[in-house]
Amino acid sequence: MKCQNPNCKREATVHLTEIKSGVRHEMHLCETCAGEKGLPGKPHFTISEILAGVAGQQAGQKSKKGKEPECPGCGITLGQFQSSGRFGCPQCYVSFRDDILPLVEKIHDASQHVGKVPQRVSLEVSLQKELRLLQLELKRTVKREDYEKAAALRDKIRKVEDQIKASETQAAEKAPRARKTSEKKGGAS
Amino acid sequence: MALQDLLQDTGEWLRGTGPESDIVISSRVRLARNVQNFHFITKMEADERAACEEKIRKQILAVAIVPETRYVELLQTEPLDRKLLVERHLISKEHEDGRHARGLAVGVGENLAIMVNEEDHIRLQALQSGYQLRPTWALADQVDTKLEQGLDYAFSSQLGYLTACPTNVGTGMRVSVMLHLPALVLTRHIEKVFQAVSKINLAVRGLYGEGTEASGHFYQISNQVTLGKTEEEILANVENVIPTIVSYERRAREDLMKKDRARLEDRVWKAYGLLKYARVITSEESMMLLSSVRMGVHLGILPGLNLRTVNDLFIHSQPAHLQRLSETVMEPNERDIRRATFIRSKLAEA
Numbered sequence: 001m002k003c004q005n006p007n008c009k010r011e012a013t014v015h016l017t018e019i020k021s022g023v024r025h026e027m028h029l030c031e032t033c034a035g036e037k038g039l040p041g042k043p044h045f046t047i048s049e050i051l052a053g054v055a056g057q058q059a060g061q062k063s064k065k066g067k068e069p070e071c072p073g074c075g076i077t078l079g080q081f082q083s084s085g086r087f088g089c090p091q092c093y094v095s096f097r098d099d100i101l102p103l104v105e106k107i108h109d110a111s112q113h114v115g116k117v118p119q120r121v122s123l124e125v126s127l128q129k130e131l132r133l134l135q136l137e138l139k140r141t142v143k144r145e146d147y148e149k150a151a152a153l154r155d156k157i158r159k160v161e162d163q164i165k166a167s168e169t170q171a172a173e174k175a176p177r178a179r180k181t182s183e184k185k186g187g188a189s
Numbered sequence: 190m191a192l193q194d195l196l197q198d199t200g201e202w203l204r205g206t207g208p209e210s211d212i213v214i215s216s217r218v219r220l221a222r223n224v225q226n227f228h229f230i231t232k233m234e235a236d237e238r239a240a241c242e243e244k245i246r247k248q249i250l251a252v253a254i255v256p257e258t259r260y261v262e263l264l265q266t267e268p269l270d271r272k273l274l275v276e277r278h279l280i281s282k283e284h285e286d287g288r289h290a291r292g293l294a295v296g297v298g299e300n301l302a303i304m305v306n307e308e309d310h311i312r313l314q315a316l317q318s319g320y321q322l323r324p325t326w327a328l329a330d331q332v333d334t335k336l337e338q339g340l341d342y343a344f345s346s347q348l349g350y351l352t353a354c355p356t357n358v359g360t361g362m363r364v365s366v367m368l369h370l371p372a373l374v375l376t377r378h379i380e381k382v383f384q385a386v387s388k389i390n391l392a393v394r395g396l397y398g399e400g401t402e403a404s405g406h407f408y409q410i411s412n413q414v415t416l417g418k419t420e421e422e423i424l425a426n427v428e429n430v431i432p433t434i435v436s437y438e439r440r441a442r443e444d445l446m447k448k449d450r451a452r453l454e455d456r457v458w459k460a461y462g463l464l465k466y467a468r469v470i471t472s473e474e475s476m477m478l479l480s481s482v483r484m485g486v487h488l489g490i491l492p493g494l495n496l497r498t499v500n501d502l503f504i505h506s507q508p509a510h511l512q513r514l515s516e517t518v519m520e521p522n523e524r525d526i527r528r529a530t531f532i533r534s535k536l537a538e539a
Binding site: 073074075076084085086087088089090093094100103104107108109110111112113114115116117118119120121125 | 229420
């Protein structure tokens with residue numbers, strides 16, 4: 001449905017029903033025209049505007065050169081993301097990092113998470129911290145030529161490194177891979 | 190779960206109690222989460238969707254999130270029942286229409302609901318009556334932590350919880366407060382509120398969330414930004430604006446009572462009269478009339494009526510509830526007659 005403002009050709013996305021003295025009035029406007037009328041429903045940006053601007057530019061450039069890069073996790077391209085506004089898998093955030101970060105910054109005016117962290121992740125973070133502290137202590141111990149203590153520290157460090165490695169492999173094994181069906185499609189063309 | 194149970198009552202969040210309940214209907218906190226070893230919904234084939242749904246369902250039931258959690262597999266429900274869940278604010282319209290394996294977990298009292306396989310694998314919502322965002326967040330946080338013990342969430346140390354749409358990335362948190370603002374609409378000050386709210390990056394939505402109309406003078410105020418702020422800061426941002434809007438609405442009501450009392454009382458009594466005696470009534474019309482009646486109850490214009498009755502009518506007079514209550518599928522025209530009969534009988538009891 002198009003915006004009912006006669007001078008506007010955009011899609012109507014704000015639909016308002018008003019009942020005045022028992023008579024029903026319906027209004028169908030695009031977000032811009034609704035905003036001009038001071039109606040609710042207009043965010044300070046629209047996701048499609050941002051997608052068309054930020055991601056669109058990048059996607060267009062790459063498709064001219066040849067095949068658009070796909071996310072190895074799900075096979076989605078930046079152009080597909082642009083039209084749907086939805087990613088295919090968590091890995092998309094890594095695959096399209098350079099295009100996505102400016103988009104995320106534009107939406108949230110920030111690019112670093114500072115909120116809650118899952119316990120599994122906070123464990124990894126604390127292991128990394130422990131590792132750094134142990135390495136520092138090892139350096140000092142070697143300087144002091146306390147080799148007995150240094151050997152013990154080295155064992156500790158190895159254990160922590162193993163723990164970190166274990167949790168990383170666990171995460172990597174669980175990362176989704178693109179389906180075979182989408183690979184086949186690519187091969188047939 | 191016997192959906193019929195839902196008809197006996199309304200959710201606790203509709204009790205009409207809690208702080209500022211004359212104006213604040215409910216406080217809601219929603220968290221979006223995805224499980225690491227699965228694609229996002231749009232890239233999932235049927236078997237993966239089913240596996241994801243099963244994994245999350247098992248974890249929900251294993252950790253006994255709230256006492257007597259009930260789980261509904263939406264593939265096995267009738268379309269009318271799904272509509273009923275939308276009217277109850279337990280699922281979104283998107284979740285209602287899906288064709289794949291998906292579910293809803295809901296606790297007794299409906300203070301907690303989890304949509305499984307909606308836009309994100311997990312959409313967890315905590316909902317309470319009146320203005321009480323902190324306890325609502327505490328509940329959502331606690332359930333989220335319990336769920337995470339058996340599910341590896343997709344998470345990045347830079348971008349936080351990874352979501353299908355980048356507008357939710359970071360905390361995945363949407364805080365919404367549902368307000369009833371009839372006097373600000375009557376005095377034509379509502380636009381100013383919208384303008385002020387959008388300046389500080391908060392959104393105003395209608396009764397049923399994104400893209401819905403503001404029927405019955407109900408508005409939801411919610412945060413837009415989910416990244417770069419802690420959950421505390423997001424809450425504080427919304428808390429900065431709600432008391433001001435509440436005081437504006439209260440002042441507008443007082444003004445109307447002082448300057449135009451006869452007209453205001455007339456509006457309330459006429460609305461009550463129509464609801465009490467009408468023979469045919471559409472759902473939009475009943476929403477608007479109930480809105481006036483609700484304000485009248487708070488201003489002491491209608492002393493005999495309690496808020497619970499009015500809140501119940503808001504929910505039970507909606508299409509799916511009406512049809513379930515009368516155990517028949519009805520055409521809109523028939524529904525309007527049935528609605529009028531239902532409202533009359535409820536008001537006669539009150």
